[in-house]
Amino acid sequence: MMKRIVLSALLMGTLLFGGCRCDKQQEAAAPTYETVLANILQRKSVRSYTSDTIPSEVMENLLRAAMAAPSGRDWRPWSFVVITDKSRLGEIFEGNFNMPKFEQAAAIVVICADTVVALPPSDNSDMEPTVQVNHLWRDDMGAVTENLLLLAEAYGLGACWTACYPYADRMEPVKRALALPSTVVPYCVVPLGYPAGNEQPKDKWDPSRVHYNLW
Ligand SMILES: Cc1cc2nc3c(=O)[nH]c(=O)nc-3n(C[C@H](O)[C@H](O)[C@H](O)COP(=O)(O)O)c2cc1C
Numbered sequence: 001m002m003k004r005i006v007l008s009a010l011l012m013g014t015l016l017f018g019g020c021r022c023d024k025q026q027e028a029a030a031p032t033y034e035t036v037l038a039n040i041l042q043r044k045s046v047r048s049y050t051s052d053t054i055p056s057e058v059m060e061n062l063l064r065a066a067m068a069a070p071s072g073r074d075w076r077p078w079s080f081v082v083i084t085d086k087s088r089l090g091e092i093f094e095g096n097f098n099m100p101k102f103e104q105a106a107a108i109v110v111i112c113a114d115t116v117v118a119l120p121p122s123d124n125s126d127m128e129p130t131v132q133v134n135h136l137w138r139d140d141m142g143a144v145t146e147n148l149l150l151l152a153e154a155y156g157l158g159a160c161w162t163a164c165y166p167y168a169d170r171m172e173p174v175k176r177a178l179a180l181p182s183t184v185v186p187y188c189v190v191p192l193g194y195p196a197g198n199e200q201p202k203d204k205w206d207p208s209r210v211h212y213n214l215w
Helices: 002-028 033-042 056-067 086-092 137-154 168-178
Strands: 078-083 107-114 116-119 130-133 184-193
Touching (some): 033 137, 056 078, 056 107, 056 137, 086 168, 107 137, 168 184
Antiparallel strands (some): 078 107, 116 130
């Protein structure tokens, strides 16, 4: 009888504490190269969407991934305008966007960049901050956009990088309708929604583009 009680206690302990250890390990587990590579190779542009909406926690994680991008001098020039009010689409995207299905998207993220940075005074005086042009903002924004697209792919969402910068006929209506500050550029527009079709990723691997040690 005593033996049975001890064995039961041991089994319970293993289940309880062994289980906890396993959960902790899962929490801390880094993604494997296989999952990262699969995510990158699966990404594709998707331009038509179902009527399903995107949960707010998914949207927040997409923006979290975007803001994790590398940034020149770590100036992080990005801001995001998330549009879900479809009644304003005509006004915002009246420019020549090559994207007829904006109205199907559950949300449209306008990825913006501040092209100047306000640097705090180097001493502790109450002087005005100095303003400096950020020549690296375009590079930062490409990384931001790709981060968002990759997590969208992992969530099973469809998305498409849609250029805004450098086309004046796309940027001007967006700047006006969203009341962007004068130094803020709408870099690109990413419509997001669950895919209505069955788009497949392109195989772009081309070993002839790779040179070792000399062109
Ligand atoms: C800088 C840039 C601008 C783009 N602009 C548009 C656009 O205005 N309209 C559009 O439908 N797709 C646009 N795309 C998506 C490309 O057409 C797409 O990435 C390309 O055809 C490769 O297909 P994939 O994304 O499925 O691999 C753009 C992509 C990039 C990187």
